[in-house]
Amino acid sequence: DADVTQTPRNRITKTGKRIMLECSQTKGHDRMYWYRQDPGLGLRLIYYSFDVKDINKGEISDGYSVSRQAQAKFSLSLESAIPNQTALYFCATSDPWGREETQYFGPGTRLLVL
Amino acid sequence: GENVEQHPSTLSVQEGDSAVIKCTYSDSASNYFPWYKQELGKGPQLIIDIRSNVGEKKDQRIAVTLNKTAKHFSLHITETQPEDSAVYFCAASIRSGYNKLIFGAGTRLAVHP
Secondary structure, three states: OOOEEEEOOEEEEOOOOOEEEEEEEOOOOOEEEEEEEEOOOEEEEEEEEEEOOEEEEOOOOOOEEEEEEEOOEEEEEEOOOOHHHOEEEEEEEEOOOOOOOOOEEOOOEEEEEO | OOOEEEEOOEEEEEOOOOEEEEEEEOOOOOOEEEEEEEOOOOOOEEEEEEEOOOOEEEEOOEEEEEEOOOOEEEEEEOOOOHHHOEEEEEEEEEEOOOEEEEEOOOEEEEEEO
16 A cells, blocks of 8 residues: 555646645654645745644645644645646655655645646 | 756657656755656656655666756656657655655656657
8 A cells, every 4th residue: 555645646626716726644754744746846835744733834835824733634625716826736745763864645636627 | 935846848759769858846955856757537647756865766767967067957768668658747845844846847758650
């Protein structure tokens, strides 16, 4: 089984709708991240969490919110989706007690906002 | 601001040839440089990394070199195979309260049989 899973894998929604992307991990890592990938722009950090009580904004947090329900679960919400949020979204984890900079990515969620 | 530039954006080689992807970073305090490979429909997977206390690291057909003075690092793939075809991302750690990774824009590598 994959260590980092994301659901759904694909999602089509309409402008103005609220949607939630979910991430679960079995790696036992405290740190979790949400990234957005756009063609030609690489991966940009949306939010990150160092533990259940620690949530921080990344470079491009506007229009997004997150919830860290447990050590293993980190959800990303789009409160009111807009077309320029169409992108590939990745969740990642890292271990602060090991090679802390190394991040492990999920398979991604492809989101289309019409 | 902090950034990582990656070149080329696309690279096409014949099977058996070598491929080189180059990245430059802006933060002189960066000390960790991972490389990720992203295959179609999958998330990025770490393939090799290097820390600032070494200049070169090799793992079978893959090697990474680091020039701290010039603030650039490179990925070298020798004897390329069709299964090396993917998008490759470089990244550099940025120390701003925590170890954030800044990613390059990616290189799409195509290896032709």
